[in-house]
Amino acid sequence: MSASFAILIPCLDEAGSIAAVLQDIWRTFAGDAMPSIIVVDDGSTDGTAEVAERQGGMSVQVVRHDRPRGYGEAIKTGILNAKADVICLMDGDGQHAAGDVRRLFEKWRPGTLVVGRRSDPGVGSRRIARALLRRWSRAIGGVEVHDSNSGMMLFPRALAVRMLPFLPDGMAYSDSFKLLFSLLRMDVIEVPIHVGARQAGRSKNSINDGLRTVISTFVMVVLINPTRVFLPVGVGMLLVGTAWAIPFLLMNRGLTAVSVTLILGGIMSLFFGLIFRILSGITQSIIVGMDR
Numbered sequence: 570m571s572a573s574f575a576i577l578i579p580c581l582d583e584a585g586s587i588a589a590v591l592q593d594i595w596r597t598f599a600g601d602a603m604p605s606i607i608v609v610d611d612g613s614t615d616g617t618a619e620v621a622e623r624q625g626g627m628s629v630q631v632v633r634h635d636r637p638r639g640y641g642e643a644i645k646t647g648i649l650n651a652k653a654d655v656i657c658l659m660d661g662d663g664q665h666a667a668g669d670v671r672r673l674f675e676k677w678r679p680g681t682l683v684v685g686r687r688s689d690p691g692v693g694s695r696r697i698a699r700a701l702l703r704r705w706s707r708a709i710g711g712v713e714v715h716d717s718n719s720g721m722m723l724f725p726r727a728l729a730v731r732m733l734p735f736l737p738d739g740m741a742y743s744d745s746f747k748l749l750f751s752l753l754r755m756d757v758i759e760v761p762i763h764v765g766a767r768q769a770g771r772s773k774n775s776i777n778d779g780l781r782t783v784i785s786t787f788v789m790v791v792l793i794n795p796t797r798v799f800l801p802v803g804v805g806m807l808l809v810g811t812a813w814a815i816p817f818l819l820m821n822r823g824l825t826a827v828s829v830t831l832i833l834g835g836i837m838s839l840f841f842g843l844i845f846r847i848l849s850g851i852t853q854s855i856i857v858g859m860d861r
């Protein structure tokens with residue numbers, strides 16, 4: 570049996586571009602197997618949902634939040650409402666091309682995440698933020714996804730549903746979702762895509778989103794691979810605490826408060842690591858189950 574596909578478009582105030590996005594999808598898939606389309610309107614005040622309904626009629630499923638609950642929340646709503654086996658995320662601002670979505674569909678294999686990798690590295694502060702976030706993900710998670718922040722990605726719905734409770738509500742969703750996939754040692758394929766200029770409205774990304782992403786990706790690592798955090802911290806504190814103690818012991822002055830604090834802290838970190846390691850086994854069996 571072949572898989573069914575859906576395109577999920579999370580939107581916040583995209584009334585000026587959502588109609589063109591839908592037309593692009595219909596043009597691209599005309600005469601072919603048409604994926605189902607879900608637009609999640611995250612409490613827009615510019616009539617995004619109405620435009621999508623008017624434009625799409627019966628062929629677009631429009632789901633609304635009564636107030637803005639965040640990009641990640643909008644995606645979660647879409648994933649829960651979708652009926653297809655495989656979902657592709659696409660921005661509602663017209664920056665993504667349906668032709669690229671189609672190429673992602675073609676690359677799909679069971680259990681994989683297919684990421685649309687943007688060719689432009691961004692400009693100014695965005696370029697720096699993206700590069701920093703990617704380095705951070707690599708340092709903390711030990712995994713490499715080049716365009717960790719890309720909003721175009723394709724994944725199996727059933728697996729994503731089991732990941733939802735662990736994922737953040739806001740813009741940090743993109744990086745966290747990709748990192749979670751990699752940490753679970755599932756395949757992440759990157760496909761080059763083209764990203765155009767925004768057609769209407771303005772970008773909603775902020776510095777705050779960057780900071781939340783740092784925290785959220787850290788949480789993903791603790792969730793799946795806690796040893797990576799607790800082991801080096803624990804061993805480091807033990808070593809420094811012991812080294813600090815040696816000169817005082819040689820002078821017969823006993824253990825100092827600094828040494829005791831570091832050594833105890835190190836032991837606690839190792840114990841926490843052990844507990845989180847056991848919890849991560851449970852989390853992994855919930856998320857991945859028998860899929861791998």
Ligand SMILES: Nc1nc2c(ncn2[C@@H]2O[C@H](COP(=O)(O)OP(=O)(O)O)[C@@H](O)[C@H]2O)c(=O)[nH]1
Pocket residue numbers: 579580581582583609610611637638639640641643644659660661662664720771772773774
């Ligand atoms: N549901 C929801 N969607 C959002 C939110 N912020 C941005 N988006 C959508 O996410 C996509 C990408 O956002 P955008 O601001 O263009 O980010 P950029 O392309 O990185 O500048 C667009 O389709 C937006 O409508 C939000 O708070 N909630």
Ligand SMILES: [Mg+2]
Pocket residue numbers: 660662664767772
């Ligand atoms: Mg955009």
